[in-house]
Amino acid sequence: MNEVIDAIKGRRSIRAYKSDAFGKDVLWAIVEAGTYAPTGHNGQPWHFSVIQDRALMEEVSAKAKAVMADAPVDWIRNIGRNPAVDITHKAPVLILVSCKKGSIAGPADCIAAMQNMLVAAHSLGVGSCWIGFVNFIFDDAQMMAKLGVPEGFEPQQAAVFGYPAQERIAPARRQDVITYIGTF
Numbered sequence: 462m463n464e465v466i467d468a469i470k471g472r473r474s475i476r477a478y479k480s481d482a483f484g485k486d487v488l489w490a491i492v493e494a495g496t497y498a499p500t501g502h503n504g505q506p507w508h509f510s511v512i513q514d515r516a517l518m519e520e521v522s523a524k525a526k527a528v529m530a531d532a533p534v535d536w537i538r539n540i541g542r543n544p545a546v547d548i549t550h551k552a553p554v555l556i557l558v559s560c561k562k563g564s565i566a567g568p569a570d571c572i573a574a575m576q577n578m579l580v581a582a583h584s585l586g587v588g589s590c591w592i593g594f595v596n597f598i599f600d601d602a603q604m605m606a607k608l609g610v611p612e613g614f615e616p617q618q619a620a621v622f623g624y625p626a627q628e629r630i631a632p633a634r635r636q637d638v639i640t641y642i643g644t645f
Contacts, residue, residue: 465580468580468583469580471629472582472589473588473631474589474590474591475590475623475627475629476590476627478551478553478588479625479626480551481623481624482513483553483554483624488554491556491581492556492578494577494580495507495574495581496509496574498574498577499570499573500566501565501569501570502566504564504567505570506560506564506566507558507567507570507571508559508560508561508610509557509558509574510558511554511556511609512608512609513553515551518549519547520604521548521595521598521608522548522549524597524601524604525598526543526548528541528597528598529594530542532597548592549592552590552621552622554621554622554623555592555619555620556578556619556622557608557610557616557619558575558618559605559610559614559615559617560614561613562613562614562615567615567617571617571618575591575618575620579591579620582622587622587624588622588624588625588629589622591618592619593619595619596616596619
């Protein structure tokens with residue numbers, strides 16, 4: 462059909478990564494794609510923290526799991542208490558997207574930036590996984606400072622990136638989610 466639509470349709474959440482790092486040019490292309498996302502009133506209210514420190518990523522996982530271990534939802538609590546789980550999936554890169562405090566469209570702008578990065582990564586042969594569990598430590602100011610979130614910004618989204626160590630499996634797509642009104 463076309464390269465962009467093929468990349469959107471082909472991207473999958475990858476939860477097993479090779480330990481190989483990828484080059485700066487590839488990493489820069491992924492992050493730069495995030496900066497080309499649309500923003501409300503062209504505000505571009507974001508900041509991108511790119512973490513390649515495996516020990517710091519393990520600390521992120523441990524701190525998030527500690528909070529999750531006391532969650533009121535059983536399946537989240539079970540993941541938090543499972544010593545075998547690393548919420549960063551041992552990926553070589555974690556990217557956190559934050560937005561300026563008080564930005565009207567900032568949270569949505571950061572989501573658009575993350576989606577651009579996920580699709581760009583796939584187009585470059587890099588796997589990715591949006592990591593909602595990192596949200597459990599977004600209130601930890603010391604941890605956010607360690608992760609490079611500047612003063613005046615709030616963390617919004619996190620994802621990991623790396624070369625896939627597993628095959629991408631195509632999920633079934635629901636067909637009952639679209640309503641057409643009018644003709645085309």
